[in-house]
Amino acid sequence: MVSHLAWLDHDETQRRRVMQVIDQFRDEGTVDELGLGSIRDTFSSLLLPGLSTLHTRARYLLFIPWLAEAAAAEAKDARALAPLFREKEYRLIEALDRAGETQGVIGGTAKRKLQRMPSGMFWSATAHYGLRLTGKSINATLRQAHDAARFDRRTEASDDPGARPDVAPTGFDPRLPAPPEDLLVETTFTLSPTEAEYLRERMCTTQPGSMFPWLFEHGVDEDARYLWQHRDIARLDGPLAATVDHGRRFSTVMTGATVLYNLMLAREKDDDELVDGYSEAWRDWNAEVETGNLLAGWDRGAFWELVQRNGNITSTTASFVDAWLTTATAAGSAPDAAAEEIVRGREIQLKGARARLGGNVAGVNAWRGQSGGQLNYNWPVAVRILRDVIDGREN
Secondary structure (H helix, E strand, C coil), X not given: CCCCCCCCCCCHHHHHHHHHHHHHHHCCCCXXXXXXXXXXXXXXXXXXXXXXXXXXXXXXXXXXXHHHHHHHHHCCCHHHHHHHHHHHHHHHHHHHHHXXXXXXXXXXXXXXXXXXXXXXXXXXXXXXXXXECCCCCHHHHHHHXXXXXXXXXHHHCCCCHHHCCCCCCCCECCCCCCCCCCCCCCCCCCCCHHHHHHHHHHHHHHCCCCCHHHHHHHCCCCCCCCHHHCCCHHHCCHHHHHHHHHHHHHHHHHHXXXXXXXHHHHHHCCCHHHHHHHHHHHHHHHHHHHHCCCCCCCCHHHHHHHHHHHCCCCHHHHXXXXXXXXXXXXXXCCCCHHHHHHHHHHHHHHHHHHCHHHCCHHHHHHCCCCCCCCCCCCHHHHHHHHHHHHHHHHC
């Protein structure tokens, strides 16, 4: 949603403040105040599976297995595995820093004070894309890789080469590209062509029904704020086109509920600047819904069949969404009491006495002027990750 705010009596500082607040609606990485996360995650998993807002650069998908296997091979016993792996992650931060990397470095500021390590952020993704072959935890996988390394060393020393079995499984894909020798000395996020092709193949092979194959063919569009604004999206067809369309309609129509939530809080806080901003945002949203025929042309039965088949959607969430869609059909240039009651009731249903719109004065006072945002289903993350892979293949 694009907001065009009109200003008559406010100075430039005030205008910038409210514009910054409203602009955050383009970022879904904020609190899910109205409980739409289950449907959001369903579309994220269907369209761009395995990605998370925590993901920064594609080469971390390789860094993690490389460091884990190196730690497993070097550790003298199982007790040394976790500390050694953590030390290697710290050294990776330093190696990236020495190479001059600044964008997307996890721990670039915290350095050795970092608590949430890259391995924890990317661990699930390594399994999603088949770089990791088991569903085990980090520690369990380290132990498996350590046992495999010890077994291989023993069999290599065997006097009877014909008696040696195949290499013991480490828990990672044996086809992983080899790490560079200077990985922990100085390294960058630039993928080699071999590494990039491997990641492209893994993402497309393990997620064939996702948008990944199409995006690798058509390229990413950095100018598109949302997937459905991709320059070539009109060329997408079949079930994926229908899924993108459902996701687009849901994201756009439900943005109105989030705008209204913030407008109601702005009124509760008696902040005229924010009231003006969110009122204008509501009018823009209402115009977008009407001109885009987002409700009248929407097969909501097919939408619910899709999300219920692929997600875990509670009856209360479905009831809230249905109530909002019905109300949004009759929305005008200003929200009515029925729309406000739906939003208020939903927050109270989710939070009880903690609900800001339920009389929680302290909660209203602590509100910073913006909550929630338009759902993008991890599209900005996909742009970053896929751009790294595409650029690597072209190196």
